[in-house]
Amino acid sequence: MRIARGATLAALTAALLGSSPLARAWTVEEAAAPYKGTTIKALFLDRPGYAAAIKLIPEFEAATGIKVTWETLPYENSRERQVLDFTGGTQEFDIALIDVVWIGEFAESGWVAPMSRFIDDPALVDPDLKLDGFFPILLESFGTWDEQVYGLPFDNYSGLLFYNKCQLEEAGFTAPPATWQELKEVYGPKLTDPARDRYAFALQSRRGETQSADSFMRVLWPFGGSLLNAEFRSNLLSPESQAGLQFRQELMQVMPPGIVDYDHSEAVNALAQGRVAMITEWSAFYGTLTDPAQSRIVDCLAVAPEPEGPAGRKPALGGFSLGVVDTGDEARMNAAWLFIQWITSEAKAKDYIRAGGVSGRTAPYDDPEIQAAYRYVEPMVASWQDGVPDFRPRFADWPAISEIVAEWGTKMMLGEVTTEQGAKEIGARMEAILEKSGYYDGSKKLLK
């Protein structure tokens, strides 16, 4: 009897607690109920991470009743499209696509809302959000500005060394080069044969962000150089920066001619068709290189971290976070938050990876099944341990500086100016921009 009464009490308590909103588990379905029927819009790129998200969106729509639409644009037009939307008052986008180098601009301009606005609301925040479940470098670099989180890492890249192990083995190498110097001096001569149109390496260097981010910056950090010093003055004339830029000039001897016109697609294609033996490219291109329809080297493809320089590995870091556009429309903003939280969640991370994306969460990469299925995982995770969060400065002035670097960086590669002359030109123009922005008179914090 006592047992029966105890059991009844327990059942009653459980029933009462179960019906209490405090005890009920948080679900995206319930959180989204007030926003059912809301339509939100995102800007996507034509890259694997976005195709993966598009595959998952119907699941979110079915669970929440929130409709997610998107516009796909080339990278080169994506910032322009968003800035004009944010400043023109058209309010088309609810979800901002924030490149690592736009976070300062988007946050300082007030175009994206700080995430604390949503995280502090128990009705909107998933108890399993776990911000510390993201790779720290990704959350810091892609999503954080002045110690505030504005975006959650979504499309995440690390620079990796993709190589054709069959070609390397034929040339007598059993492992990829460990250092940049080794790549140029040991691997380069043995893998380069212009008569057969074969080259050891290709470094995508086309004018634009490809030149400034993928080519120019890539040779600064591993050699101990950098774009700016601690006082935000140009550091390009330092011996370390000059060593890196000079190294790139010498490295061109083992690269295909016309490398200054190589964008990502040309570099990836050169490796995929067996014309070059090694490239340093974003992890996101793994899918292309393992697709038999696009690659002849599927069975020969191997992946390693980028080579080290005298200052260490310091691989290229890039990627995008998703942020909530501050449209002032609470329903659209909350709906956008729920989508961002869901698509970048730990719970959806494996689905996102299987659909072709690269998650910024740490947990899925501990799974042996994921490690075995995706050869890029191990070097990528290793790269994210050695990365530089401000591989490119993330302040609002970067796009203007990037244009200057792109112009003079290609001029250096073409031999139209020396690395020293080019560094002087970039330095003078860059400092003029930074001065105008107030970095030297103390009116602006030295954040990058």
Added chain:
Amino acid sequence: MTGARSERWTPVLFLAPAVVALLAIGLYPLLLALTTSFRTYLVAKPNLPKDFVGFANYAAVLGDPTFWQALGRTFLFLLVVLPIELAVGLAIALLLHQPGLSLLRALLRLSLVIPLATTFAVVGLIGRLMFNDQFGVVNHLLGIVGIAPVQWLGQPTTAFLAVALMDIWQWTPFVALVLLAGLTMVPAEIEEAAKLDAGGAWAILRHIQLPFLLPGITAVLILRTADILKLFDLIFVMTRGGPGSATELIAVYIQRIGFRVFDQGIASAQAILLLIVTIVLSRLYIRLVYREVA
């Protein structure tokens, strides 16, 4: 009385939509650009005030060596492509003007429209493929005659040449069609009489046909100059202004300032200066080339 008034207003009502559209899409942006050119206007820094700065933006543009280099490159481009387009266009027009070639004329007229109907961006994409050093058709054709592959888009001079060739491919048909229209204006009896007087082809062209071609040539000069001064899409897709700044014509540079740096004040000043250049050149063309047929 009412009928007379309505009759007076009818033409105004018919013209009004066109005038309103012209004001909205022509005059308003022009005035906006003009006022913006006198202000600090950094789109991507909405927190900065949009102060009136007088002629400071114009002074900055006139003192910017990159602006002058891009303008010089644009005139070089103009000097390379325009004479070729006029010469080849005239040759095609004269060919199509020959009597007894009705089928060929119909086919050629049709094929001439195809490049014109292609958007600049697509022409850029076609150019990127045609001049690809690995699988482009241009290197393939050179290979047939024993010429080694050329790094068309990877070298400054050849990249400039490749862009020029794509422009020539797209716009020579336009020149040919305009000049053909001019040739059809030549009275047949005068041409016949000139031929009977044993005039050579050159003499007929110089003394009989050219006067009828001059209005068309003037139109071509004005339109193509304006087109080249605002040539952007083709170059952006094909080379992005590179390598280095080899193909950075003035419109590409202005776009860079206006929509990458987002300095609308400077970009507007550049655009207004470019408009002045276009107007001056147009007046020069009309004064030097245009002649009414006597």
